[in-house]
Amino acid sequence: MPNPEHFEKSSTVVLEFGATMAETDIFDRNVPQSSEAELRDLLRQRYKIDGEFQSIEAERDQLFVITPADGRKIALRVLQDRDAAEFQVRALQHLERHAPAIPVPRVILDRDGQSLNHHTSTGGGNYVVQVLSFLPGVTMSQVESRCDHRTRFKLGALVATVDTAWQGFFHPAAQQPHVWNLSECTRLTEHAQYIPDITHRKLAIDVFERMGAEVLPKVAALRHQVIHQDAHRNNVLVDPNDPQIITGLIDFGDMLFGSIAAEVAVACDGLSYGARDPLAAMCEVVAGFDSVLALTEQEIDIIFDLACARNAQVAVVVSARAALYAKERKYLDSAISHFERLGELNSLGRHAVTAALRRACRFPAWCPRSPAEALSIDEERELRDARRELLSPNTKFFYDQPQHFEASSGAFLFGTDGLRYLDCYNNVPQVGHSNPHVVKAISRQAAALNTNTRYLYSSVVEYAERLTDRLAPHLNACMFVNSGSEANDIAWQMARFATGRSGGLLMEDGYHGITEPILEFSPGHPDKILPPHLQGLLVPDPYRGPYRDGEPELAEKYAADADRAIADLNAAEHPLAAFFVDSAFCSSGVPEVPEGYLRGVEKRVKAAGGLMICDEVQSGFGRMGQWWGHEMHGVRADIVTMGKPAGNGHPLGVIVTSKELMNDFMGSVSLFSTFGGNTVACAAGNAVLDVIERESLIENGVEVGDYLRQRLRELAASQQLIGNVRGRGMLTGLEFVTDRELRTPATQETERLLEFMRRRQILVGKEGRDHNILKLRPPLVFDRTHVDLFINALDESLSELRSSL
Numbered sequence: 001m002p003n004p005e006h007f008e009k010s011s012t013v014v015l016e017f018g019a020t021m022a023e024t025d026i027f028d029r030n031v032p033q034s035s036e037a038e039l040r041d042l043l044r045q046r047y048k049i050d051g052e053f054q055s056i057e058a059e060r061d062q063l064f065v066i067t068p069a070d071g072r073k074i075a076l077r078v079l080q081d082r083d084a085a086e087f088q089v090r091a092l093q094h095l096e097r098h099a100p101a102i103p104v105p106r107v108i109l110d111r112d113g114q115s116l117n118h119h120t121s122t123g124g125g126n127y128v129v130q131v132l133s134f135l136p137g138v139t140m141s142q143v144e145s146r147c148d149h150r151t152r153f154k155l156g157a158l159v160a161t162v163d164t165a166w167q168g169f170f171h172p173a174a175q176q177p178h179v180w181n182l183s184e185c186t187r188l189t190e191h192a193q194y195i196p197d198i199t200h201r202k203l204a205i206d207v208f209e210r211m212g213a214e215v216l217p218k219v220a221a222l223r224h225q226v227i228h229q230d231a232h233r234n235n236v237l238v239d240p241n242d243p244q245i246i247t248g249l250i251d252f253g254d255m256l257f258g259s260i261a262a263e264v265a266v267a268c269d270g271l272s273y274g275a276r277d278p279l280a281a282m283c284e285v286v287a288g289f290d291s292v293l294a295l296t297e298q299e300i301d302i303i304f305d306l307a308c309a310r311n312a313q314v315a316v317v318v319s320a321r322a323a324l325y326a327k328e329r330k331y332l333d334s335a336i337s338h339f340e341r342l343g344e345l346n347s348l349g350r351h352a353v354t355a356a357l358r359r360a361c362r363f364p365a366w367c368p369r370s371p372a373e374a375l376s377i378d379e380e381r382e383l384r385d386a387r388r389e390l391l392s393p394n395t396k397f398f399y400d401q402p403q404h405f406e407a408s409s410g411a412f413l414f415g416t417d418g419l420r421y422l423d424c425y426n427n428v429p430q431v432g433h434s435n436p437h438v439v440k441a442i443s444r445q446a447a448a449l450n451t452n453t454r455y456l457y458s459s460v461v462e463y464a465e466r467l468t469d470r471l472a473p474h475l476n477a478c479m480f481v482n483s484g485s486e487a488n489d490i491a492w493q494m495a496r497f498a499t500g501r502s503g504g505l506l507m508e509d510g511y512h513g514i515t516e517p518i519l520e521f522s523p524g525h526p527d528k529i530l531p532p533h534l535q536g537l538l539v540p541d542p543y544r545g546p547y548r549d550g551e552p553e554l555a556e557k558y559a560a561d562a563d564r565a566i567a568d569l570n571a572a573e574h575p576l577a578a579f580f581v582d583s584a585f586c587s588s589g590v591p592e593v594p595e596g597y598l599r600g601v602e603k604r605v606k607a608a609g610g611l612m613i614c615d616e617v618q619s620g621f622g623r624m625g626q627w628w629g630h631e632m633h634g635v636r637a638d639i640v641t642m643g644k645p646a647g648n649g650h651p652l653g654v655i656v657t658s659k660e661l662m663n664d665f666m667g668s669v670s671l672f673s674t675f676g677g678n679t680v681a682c683a684a685g686n687a688v689l690d691v692i693e694r695e696s697l698i699e700n701g702v703e704v705g706d707y708l709r710q711r712l713r714e715l716a717a718s719q720q721l722i723g724n725v726r727g728r729g730m731l732t733g734l735e736f737v738t739d740r741e742l743r744t745p746a747t748q749e750t751e752r753l754l755e756f757m758r759r760r761q762i763l764v765g766k767e768g769r770d771h772n773i774l775k776l777r778p779p780l781v782f783d784r785t786h787v788d789l790f791i792n793a794l795d796e797s798l799s800e801l802r803s804s805l
């Protein structure tokens, strides 16, 4: 039952903004004036109950706890408003029917089965009487010190259970104007004059102004339903012997049709009031609620403002009552405590509270959507410092001033500076950042089952079938791992197993991953000394390599380097096991590989008894205008490896080879990857294939990629730094030179350009031995408007670069 000391937040006041009523009437509690004697008569006649009456002060109703001879207490409430009374009993009866386990009062019917009784008092008042069961327990405030995070979590869950049960319930009285309706709190602005302290008054007005200007328009678009809206520590009951046991939620006098966000805000504020660590307490209540009724991101982000509004609202109503009615003065202290609470919330800060609530529900970190909301320099520095401490100062960032992202969609990443950045760099989110189909597939599968290939399940078979269907017929068996590096590591093990040899060929600046053997296949630069069992091939780069465009037999000249390399391997007594090639030649800066080059190397590799390992980590899944890059070069792969885009960001690496090799190899080793090809990874993989096909993304990549290269070539007419534009599908190499004749690499200019582009909210990365090439690998969902954004920013950045030289 409501504690009189805290009545101000505990029950209903119905606003009546009637034209004939003074505005201040909204504060009149207008409590019915029935005598105990006449109510005792009513109870005897209508309910056949007799007992000892104890009056409890309630906000707007008369409330009695009645103890009959059998000791089974009941509560009798006298209300002014018939509609409001009916709303309450219907809501409670709905809970009884649809969620009978929830500990809320039950409506006790009279001898005729009625839930409400009219009552005309001797003073002439026309009232309504309802009788409810009385729940055991004590209010949380009575055992506050013994309530911990578990109590609050369970209480949050209880409120959510009630709201879930009310999802199919409505009553017209739920939409009556209501002094406690947070969605109407701005109407209280004019009554802030009743707050004696001028600083407090301003605080309340500021809160209402923000509510009107920014918060309420957002709230209006959120989920609404009938809500309890009054779950505070005097309206929840716990077992006095074990406050972890929740015995009830009471006082349904403030129910209304409101936002779920308001419900959570009121509960999170009211149930954390007075806690030793208020923020932790708020988090527990919200997490408890979210565990039963999942909150949305928009709802969680608005809780702080609504909690502030709730405190300002209570403070104004209490202050106004104290000013208007002498008997209300005793509650003035309560208004002050709500201002203290407001101060406490403000000193914690919107960002910190929201970030903590998000963390508690495992929402991703908050990301501002406008520069006005940007994270402060201090907040950014704090995070950077913590990362330096906890990771390594040598864990590199892309930019000197690291770019902080917390959200994404399609071709864009959203920065904590409140700006959106066009992603022209990252080839992992192949079907777009946060692709909704992939996200759903991952979360639905994670909710059902996440297990490994030691058990039988369908998705891995479906995925393997779909992948092999899209490859040449001899590539018909799969193995699943977690990354491109792991896939290449396994491929290398297979090649050595199949050939019994130890020599490897790679491009002189190739990159294939980070496991120890594969790191050796990843020199990244031609000058790097390779171990004796490896040989690097000359990069077939007709723009700046030793043999240039226009020369005859370009492909053959480059391919002939494989003769040298294979001979060197033989001389080192490491005959060739395999040639690793990234079909996109990405780390070489996406050169325009001469037609026939790779077939020329393949011929030599096969003649030497080696295998072709085609690394499709960069070029796969439609990046270059067809499913696989090696097919573009017309070679027959013995082993294909995949990674990055396979799961659109979810870890997924694949090795595909012939059944024969796979069977022999797997029969000879005891290999198992715990996460490789697990049900969730396969859900991601299957969803990626769905989107590529459903949205014709390979075709889109060709169309938009061609448009990009055409616009770049046009731009080259006015921007001299552009030396060469090449690529296929959605993979483009853009090479900068300071002298077009000499093809002098514009190394420093490219470095500066990255920063100029970043300032124009475009993300690009550099590549190549002289770091003068932009590799452009946007998601396949890129469209012409994105290209135009990129071209405009590049044009401006190049002009800025020129004028700054």
Ligand code: PMP
Pocket: 482, 483, 484, 485, 486, 488, 511, 512, 513, 514, 582, 586, 615, 617, 618, 643, 644
């Ligand atoms: N192969 C190629 C061609 C790559 O570009 C990369 C990553 N950049 C890898 C393999 C390694 O993949 P991961 O980082 O997933 O291990």
